[in-house]
Amino acid sequence: MNLFSKQDTKLIKGCKANERQAQERLYKLYYADMLRICFRYLKSDDLAQDALNTGFLKIFQHIQTFDAKKGEFGAWIRTVMVRSCIDIGRREAKFNETVSPDEIEEIFIQPSVLDKLFVEDLLKLIRLLPAATQLVFNLSIIDGYSHKEIGEHLNITESTSRWHLSEAKKQLREMLASSAIDKPTEKTKKK
Template identity: 70%
Template structure:
């Protein structure tokens, strides 16, 4: 059992008693992971920081209802952060209702050699270039594993709109992540020059 795991129940208990040092300790323990999550969901650093702070405020306001027997604190905090990002992202995103799945293209294919060369930062940058609504659906579906009916329910959109945004995200990411083709010009045959 790690020091983190041993310390966490005492920190949670202190947070429930509204003790500032324990609230600060909980914030520091989860800061990096939750900020990374917020960056993944939101287009700007300012919005990500706003979501992080709003999410932790919700954590501290609702920690009295957290039951250690029913779940792990990290998963509970993660869920609050995702919901906070969804709320902020929904304000930024503009969803156009899609009523037919006829507009959906084929599943996106990204060549394995492209994936081998990608770094996490590159992928995050590419995801953040997507339109806000498309980025939000992509994150919920691909990165967090939500089904289209769950995404539709959370974002107040139709399932077909969710599917369209996921398809559009894959299409745009495929374009962004394809290696640049260099044009090869034929060289003169050295034997002809003689």
């Protein structure tokens, strides 16, 4: 057992005993990573902060259910946080249930555009998507959920999930194409 596992075990025991110091240490330890997850899933900083607080409340209320034999503690916390984001995202999102499979198209983004982007740029563009589309995009592309799983989490059909993913790709492609990222600047024109 490594040092990190021993610290995690002690921290978990403290939280299970409802020790405020242990809860505070756990919150500080996972705060930044969990906030990044919430920002990725939700459109506004207020919603992200709401999901973060709701997620930590659920973690502290249900820490008794964590079983180290079933998985790693950080993964359990992340799952709780993602589900909190899904709950808030579902409440905020408006899903279009009248989608036919014919409306779904595959989108291609030029590799040269992607090479010039930073992760922060992509995250900013993703946050510009409509709430429902952003939520489906994150669940599918970033977290690897299937359309069936997304449908179950969000109470939508698989075809609606596919449509939102297709729409996200289409809108991102349009945003990338209209941005100055791939357009030559004055310096590159002179070379």
